[in-house]
Amino acid sequence: MIEILAPTELPRAKEVGALVAEILQTLKSRSAVGTNLQDINRWAEAMIFEAGAQSCYVDYAPSFGRGPFGHYICTSVNDAVLHGKPYDYTLADGDLLSLDLAVSKGGVVADSAISFIVGDSKPPESVAMISATERALQAGIAAARPGARIGDISHAIGSTLHEAGYSINTKFGGHGIGSTMHQDPHxxxxxxxxxxxxxxxxxxxxxxxxxxxxxxxxxxxxxxxTLRSATGCRTAHSEHTIAITNDGAEILTLPARQ
Structure with missing residues (x-):
């Protein structure tokens, strides 16, 4: 299913996008050395409920997972890259943490992910990898405009990642979004x-x-x-929800200070 929002529905998409961005930035600011992943999940739950929104993850049970996800946010550490289940783990200095959050409010969903390094240690290879995903995301957004094709976005993202020296897995990627979290097109x-x-x-x-x-x-x-790298190497993940407009693309999950 591919949904097209009416112009009158875009304000609701902007509202939920701003909420997702705010929650992620708050969680990032609280994620310090000594923070437990289960605390991050509890904080996410509280902020979602306080906003009168609904989690897209708690009851999420696709074919590739084992039963309902059962948590409010994905917390992927170091070699974990996607669908990281929060568990009893305390963050250490230099850990690379990815937070992925999808929330529904007013009948519209927004989905975003950020990767960052916890503490004072900043391994150069991890910094470079996070930067590559962020640049690739911006390249994909720049390619998204009326009349363009999905392949144009994929090519822009892939070119940036390949130029940075990374190989690419195509099983999991971006997706359509609307009244539900995962829609066509892939x-x-x-x-x-x-x-x-x-x-x-x-x-x-x-x-x-x-x-x-x-x-x-x-x-x-x-x-x-939880999906991990087969070699145990570190990973990074960046994500925004965008709306195609008459002029190009509008980022709905951009933090307010940006």
Whole structure:
């Protein structure tokens, strides 16, 4: 299913996008050395409920997971890159943490992810990897405009990641979004320009470049959800929800201070 929002629905999409951005930035500011991943999950739960919104994750049970996800946010540390289940782990100095959050409010969903390093240690390779996903995300957004194709976005993201020296897994990538979290079209993180669905105003997309330092292969953790790099290398993940407008693309999950 591909949904196209009417112009009157865009304010609701902006509202939920701003909420997701605010929660992620608050969680980032609280994620320090000694913070437990379960605390991050509890904080996310409280902020979602206080806003009168609903989690998209608690009851989420797709075919690739093991039963309902059962938590309010994905917390992926170091070699975990996607769908990281919060567990009893205390963050250490230099950990690379990715937070992925999807929330529904007013019948519209927004989805975003950020990666950052906890504490004072800033391993250069991790800093470079996070930067590459952020640059790829901006390249994908720049390619998103009415009349462009999904392949144009994929090509822009993939070119940036390849130039940075990373291999790309195409099983998990960006996606359409609207009244539900995951919709068509699928947006691989690399592809050929000029191919795929034609973008039009009112379409919401979640773009999410992610990479692993030295592999494109994933393994599934014992929890049935957390996806890790097959080699144990570090990973990074960046994501925004955007709306295709008459003039291009508007980022809905950009933090207010940006």
């Amino acid at each position: 947006i691989p993180n690399t592809g050929r320009p000029g191919r795929g669905y034609t973008l039009r105003p009112g379409l919401l997309l979640a773009l999410e470049p992610w990479v692993m330092a030295d592999t494109a292969d994933l393994i599934t953790d014992a929890d049935g959800w």
